[in-house]
Amino acid sequence: MSYKAEYIWVDGQVPTAKLRSKGKVVPDGEEPPIWGFDGSSTNQAPGENSDCVLKPVFICPDPIRGGNNTLVLCEVLLTDMSPHPTNTRAGCAASAEKYAELDMWFGIEQEYTFFDGLKPLGWPDNGFPAPQGGYYCGVGSDEVFGRPIVEAHLDACLQAGLAIAGINGEVMPGQWEFQIGAIPAPAVADHLWVARWLLYRIGEQFNVSATLDPKPVRGDWNGAGAHTNFSTVQMRGNYDACVAAAEALGTRAELHIANYGDRIEERLTGKHETCSYKEFRYGVSDRGASVRIPWQVARDGKGYVEDRRPNANCDPYTVTRLILDTVCAAATSSMA
Numbered sequence: 001m002s003y004k005a006e007y008i009w010v011d012g013q014v015p016t017a018k019l020r021s022k023g024k025v026v027p028d029g030e031e032p033p034i035w036g037f038d039g040s041s042t043n044q045a046p047g048e049n050s051d052c053v054l055k056p057v058f059i060c061p062d063p064i065r066g067g068n069n070t071l072v073l074c075e076v077l078l079t080d081m082s083p084h085p086t087n088t089r090a091g092c093a094a095s096a097e098k099y100a101e102l103d104m105w106f107g108i109e110q111e112y113t114f115f116d117g118l119k120p121l122g123w124p125d126n127g128f129p130a131p132q133g134g135y136y137c138g139v140g141s142d143e144v145f146g147r148p149i150v151e152a153h154l155d156a157c158l159q160a161g162l163a164i165a166g167i168n169g170e171v172m173p174g175q176w177e178f179q180i181g182a183i184p185a186p187a188v189a190d191h192l193w194v195a196r197w198l199l200y201r202i203g204e205q206f207n208v209s210a211t212l213d214p215k216p217v218r219g220d221w222n223g224a225g226a227h228t229n230f231s232t233v234q235m236r237g238n239y240d241a242c243v244a245a246a247e248a249l250g251t252r253a254e255l256h257i258a259n260y261g262d263r264i265e266e267r268l269t270g271k272h273e274t275c276s277y278k279e280f281r282y283g284v285s286d287r288g289a290s291v292r293i294p295w296q297v298a299r300d301g302k303g304y305v306e307d308r309r310p311n312a313n314c315d316p317y318t319v320t321r322l323i324l325d326t327v328c329a330a331a332t333s334s335m336a
């Protein structure tokens with residue numbers, strides 16, 4: 001007998017890469033092997049030299065097909081087995097390795113929006129729903145749109161063994177969030193990419209699409225982010241290390257903003273629980289800051305901080321690499 005392995009990878013679309021997948025039948029008892037694809041169809045290679053390599057990096061049970069079938073997240077390599085230019089995982093893994101001593105953990109809050117054709121799920125055909133205010137963590141069919149899909153997605157993530165931490169309805173109707181972590185990089189990003197794939201895949205069964213668009217509706221409606229919570233071993237034991245991490249992020253704010261997702265300036269306006277992309281501020285309990293120190297962390301004198309800037313459409317390999325580089329470089333230089 002054989003089993004089905006769905007190979008999943010991140011493509012080369014610009015400005016925002018997207019997920020691709022294809023299925024392979026693998027003989028029972030064998031690991032999913034290195035495989036390949038046509039890079040000229042994914043913006044990863046020219047037609048005359050089109051072969052790209054798929055190397056499995058994270059394998060989990062496939063909750064869609066069930067049985068002993070698997071999902072196989074891959075990184076993309078060139079045919080000489082070096083990382084493809086679009087492979088952001090390699091740099092993330094290298095930074096995590098470099099700063100392994102600091103044992104950084106990440107918890108990423110992935111916001112997203114369901115669409116039914118051209119409009120957010122549950123929105124009227126003409127005009128707008130009632131203004132924001134009652135929808136966040138709401139209940140009832142006048143406020144909540146898409147819960148059966150959210151529940152199916154949560155079950156699927158659990159069956160796949162992903163480190164999913166929770167779900168909630170968001171401020172804009174039709175918008176939702178799930179959280180992955182807290183676990184180290186690059187695993188947190190591996191799990192997040194697979195959770196995104198499962199969201200799209202389960203959406204197929206409901207005829208609903210999910211989008212990571214950072215500002216799906218213009219005007220007085222919340223955008224969608226990917227708040228990235230993180231801690232080092234020092235931060236988990238000491239409040240000054242939490243403040244130092246927030247300070248360190250302030251020293252490289254422009255670099256982070258430029259790599260936190262396309263169209264970030266549409267979302268980080270200074271309204272709708274954001275700080276303007278032109279500013280950098282941190283504060284305790286402050287949801288209008290770039291970086292928030294949760295109140296329990298201030299009370300306990302230790303814990304983690306939340307980088308509120310990443311867009312929903314960010315690449316979590318890139319976001320976690322930058323946080324590792326910025327925060328750990330500052331932490332190790334102050335130890336020296």
Ligand code: ADP
Nearest residue numbers: 105106107108109165179181182229230231304
């Ligand atoms: P919010 O109040 O911002 O909506 P959430 O509950 O949605 O917060 O998400 C918080 C995330 O922070 C979770 O994924 C959680 O696992 C993560 N987290 C908790 N403690 C830590 C820690 N010490 N280091 C990193 N992440 C953490």
Ligand code: MN
Nearest residue numbers: 109177179227
């Ligand atoms: Mn949240």
Ligand code: MN
Nearest residue numbers: 109111170177
């Ligand atoms: Mn949220």
Ligand code: MN
Nearest residue numbers: 109227306308
């Ligand atoms: Mn948050």
